[in-house]
Amino acid sequence: MGREVLKAVYKTEDMILVGAVDVRGEGQDVGPLWGGPEMGITLEGDLEKVLAEARPDVMVDFTTPDAVAGNIKTALKSGVRPVVGTTGMSSGELEEIRNLAESLKLGCVIAPNFAIGAVLMMRFAAEAARYLPHVEIIELHHDQKLDAPSGTAIKTAELVAAARGDFQQGLPTEIEKIPGVRGGSYEGGIRIHSVRLPGLVAHQEVIFGGLGQTLSIRHDSISRESFMPGVLLAVRRVMHLEGVVYGLENLLFE
């Protein structure tokens, strides 16, 4: 994702790429990383130093669940607005970041999925849950993904749970003959199933069941370019925000 963002920002006329951070890649010119020309911008290992020297308006973070909260706090404390796609942050970390961004009066966009189609899939799922409250979520990703379930699946479950109110699904007497075979159980008994395989990018199917019928809502990211229009939109919009906006839908459907 970092490589894809470098390419997208570099190719966007109203943006200037001023720095890049990756702990292990220090010293490499970022151009050849995405198949572009030498640019004289090299990967650095120290985020705080890059922010102090390059003084960007915005930092885009696609890193790892254990690094992301620290990176966001470093950016905000340096006066830089974060746009964050990294998933797997805890609710406590999110709350701390909300308070920090608010107190510094700086914008920050955190979105579990920047693909417009995925945002629509979540919106349609929330709408369907009002009429067909029995639902299971299957998310499918490449086998290098660190967190499970995906941030998108968690966000979908949150939206579905909010849309259907107190509803509880599932059979309390059900027996799992193989532990975990029914997936993870979210609030109200919403089951989430995580598939990890080489060859996949990022996919999700939300299946609703009703009397004599099912409804499937599916989104497929077939390349990482799918996330870039959403990232660039957030980079532009974060300059005019104060505090944290969680979810791209809040920038798309105002």
Ligand SMILES: NC(=O)C1=CN([C@@H]2O[C@H](COP(=O)(O)OP(=O)(O)OC[C@H]3O[C@@H](n4cnc5c(N)ncnc54)[C@H](OP(=O)(O)O)[C@@H]3O)[C@@H](O)[C@H]2O)C=CC1
């Ligand atoms: N919101 C969205 O639309 C999307 C979100 N994602 C999420 O984005 C995150 C990244 O995904 P992906 O690019 O596939 O993951 P990768 O594992 O391919 O890349 C993560 C990179 O972050 C680097 N890194 C780790 N710690 C730090 C740090 N402290 N500072 C700077 N760089 C660091 C890693 O370096 P090293 O290898 O040296 O450890 C690695 O190069 C995941 O959480 C994923 O779920 C992904 C796609 C879309």
Ligand SMILES: O=C(O)C1=N[C@H](C(=O)O)C[C@H](O)C1
């Ligand atoms: O790790 C990924 O690849 C993705 N992560 C995000 C998530 O956890 O939902 C977004 C997208 O699904 C790709």
